[in-house]
Amino acid sequence: MISYEARVRRVVQHIHDNPAGDLSLDALADVAAMSRFHWHRVFVAMTGETCAQAVRRIRAHKAGHWLIQTDWPISVIARRSGHSNVQSFARSFRAHFGVTPAVFRAAGLPGGFQLFREGRREMVEYDIREQAPVRLAALPHRGAYQDIGRAFQEVAAIFSARGLWSQAGPMVGVYHSDPSSVAEVDLRSHAGVQVDAAFEMPDVLEEVILPGGPHAVMLYVGPYAGLPAAWDALYGQALPASGRMPAEHASFEVYLNDPTSVAPEALQTEICVPLSSGPDHGDQ
Numbered sequence: 241m242i243s244y245e246a247r248v249r250r251v252v253q254h255i256h257d258n259p260a261g262d263l264s265l266d267a268l269a270d271v272a273a274m275s276r277f278h279w280h281r282v283f284v285a286m287t288g289e290t291c292a293q294a295v296r297r298i299r300a301h302k303a304g305h306w307l308i309q310t311d312w313p314i315s316v317i318a319r320r321s322g323h324s325n326v327q328s329f330a331r332s333f334r335a336h337f338g339v340t341p342a343v344f345r346a347a348g349l350p351g352g353f354q355l356f357r358e359g360r361r362e363m364v365e366y367d368i369r370e371q372a373p374v375r376l377a378a379l380p381h382r383g384a385y386q387d388i389g390r391a392f393q394e395v396a397a398i399f400s401a402r403g404l405w406s407q408a409g410p411m412v413g414v415y416h417s418d419p420s421s422v423a424e425v426d427l428r429s430h431a432g433v434q435v436d437a438a439f440e441m442p443d444v445l446e447e448v449i450l451p452g453g454p455h456a457v458m459l460y461v462g463p464y465a466g467l468p469a470a471w472d473a474l475y476g477q478a479l480p481a482s483g484r485m486p487a488e489h490a491s492f493e494v495y496l497n498d499p500t501s502v503a504p505e506a507l508q509t510e511i512c513v514p515l516s517s518g519p520d521h522g523d524q
Contacts, residue, residue: 245401247272247279248286249394255298256390260322263295286400287393289500295322297500298389300336303329304465304504305386307345314341337463337504364470366458366478368515374450376412377441378432384424386464388413391431398444399433409434413493414448419468434494451489454515456482463504467493467511474511487514 254271255263268291269279283291303321306312312320318329318341333341377399381391392411399405416428430448441447456479460470471491479486496508 243401244282244286245397247274248283248397248401251283252294252393252397253390255295256387256393259299259302260320263291263322265291286397293500296332296336300333301389301464302386303333303341304337304344304463307341308465309386309468314345317341364458364473364478366456366474366482368482368484369455369457371452371455371512373452374412375435375437375439376414376430376432376448376450377435377439377445378414378430378448379445381429381431382425383427385415385419385427385429388429388431395431395433395445398442402442404442407435407439411495412450413495414450414490415492416490450492451514453487454484454517456484456513456515458511460509460511461505461507463507464499464509467509470511474513479513485516487516489514
């Protein structure tokens with residue numbers, strides 16, 4: 241018998257994999273193999289949002305990445321994100337991000353969040369912190385980093401189905417591969433939730449330990465579509481200026497608030513790069 245948890249995970253995967261498909265309530269109920277009425281109540285209770293809200297959010301998230309990271313015409317992005325025409329896409333996108341797709345693409349980020357626009361060379365602010373080891377309950381993700389949201393929603397479904405949120409800290413994305421040198425299909429990452437040492441790991445999740453030590457930490461405020469440029473700013477400006485070398489551990493993001501309840505421009509993400517124990521003296 242398929243559990244409720246498995247049904248939610250299957251539907252989340254389906255939405256992420258088919259943003260241009262039929263994602264009506266009836267279609268998603270069929271994917272879940274439940275009646276329309278009961279399925280919607282289960283989904284809302286386990287995820288905290290309606291099916292329609294989840295579909296709109298995931299489609300907008302994918303469209304935002306495509307607008308910044310590709311040169312596809314807006315009409316193509318509208319179609320790929322499940323809209324029948326550019327006008328309906330523009331209305332839906334603006335309702336989520338507060339600006340039109342064209343303004344979003346021209347700015348690189350909506351509204352006033354233009355700190356990491358291409359060509360800007362202002363020094364970004366960051367801290368070097370001594371951080372304790374972090375334990376995660378996680379699921380692996382392979383493929384484009386922008387699609388890791390699917391794994392995060394599966395983790396969330398597991399925590400909801402098993403009543404584990406009272407034991408949870410922030411969500412954390414761990415990125416094991418260098419996207420500039422590894423093919424997109426081979427990128428490795430984990431979507432996890434921070435937990436303490438006493439947390440009993442469910443059999444469907446993996447334990448991931450992030451080592452402690454010095455880290456370069458930069459707070460990014462804004463929609464997730466701007467995160468790749470923020471990473472470039474940290475690696476291209478802040479780290480060289482610091483004189484510190486990255487350690488041989490995976491970098492990660494800590495998500496300080498919830499994209500299902502916070503406007504995209506108010507999302508807060510800490511970008512964390514583990515550092516070696518001392519400054520770089522390689523050129524001396």
